[in-house]
């Protein structure tokens with residue numbers, strides 16, 4: 174794998190001239206503390222300025238990533254009857270399959286969502302078809318969680334909050350939710366090619382593995398396509414880090430545009446603090462000139478909100494802002 178040193182900037186191939194920073198994750202393991210602290214600072218800077226970056230040298234083998242995408246793709250190719258027993262609109266179901274329509278066009282996106290950590294608690298509930306789904310997805314889930322933990326530690330460290338992460342019991346009890354997305358091809362649909370409406374994730378961070386281009390992020394100059402790179406993973410900041418950091422690192426608004434040439438599979442690995450843990454702004458980041466901007470909340474509160482009559486498709490984070 175090509176070595177990427179520090180936060181190398183790679184140029185964006187499409188319509189706009191914005192760039193995507195690439196962080197060499199292996200440098201976080203560096204025994205040289207000075208080198209490590211340089212990478213931590215770079216991660217802090219991209220979180221503050223953009224809210225997204227790509228990671229290279231993450232240590233997840235190409236075969237493991239390909240197998241996970243094959244497993245997801247194999248699941249979506251199953252006959253409808255195979256998937257019907259997992260179909261549900263209940264946000265509390267630990268394994269949930271559903272189809273989404275956009276602007277009245279049916280089944281633009283189909284989606285399978287399930288918890289993944291700890292595997293012993295969840296894997297027996299995952300799909301049994303394709304027959305190697307559980308094995309392949311579990312291997313990827315375990316590896317991507319390690320990457321998430323390293324990345325999150327660096328993000329907390331960049332805010333001088335590393336001890337806060339440790340005290341949140343993230344290592345043992347943190348939630349990992351995997352979302353497998355299957356988007357139709359773009360042409361032929363009478364919509365402006367949107368596969369998933371703009372939103373932020375209620376995560377600390379989300380890590381995305383994708384078969385081809387389609388994800389767009391809200392950058393400083395508007396929507397920007399995230400380039401598809403076989404070797405890197407895309408990372409973005411979610412609502413929980415925005416709350417913890419008192420808005421210093423903003424949750425990234427993103428959406429998906431249908432790919433014109435092919436259907437697209439993506440796997441979002443969503444990493445959050447434990448289910449019942451009330452996430453509140455770190456006291457160290459609050460002072461007279463930076464008053465607390467968010468009310469505390471837990472993942473469980475999010476599920477209550479999504480299941481309540483109050484929910485009309487709006488953002489949960491917006492309900493937590495203190496004006």
Ligand SMILES: O=C(O)CCC(=O)C(=O)O
Pocket residue numbers: 352354369374381383387388427429439441
């Ligand atoms: O398909 C993607 O790249 C992103 C999916 C997404 O935003 C999500 O699962 O929350």
Ligand SMILES: [Fe+2]
Pocket residue numbers: 372373374427441
């Ligand atoms: Fe998302």
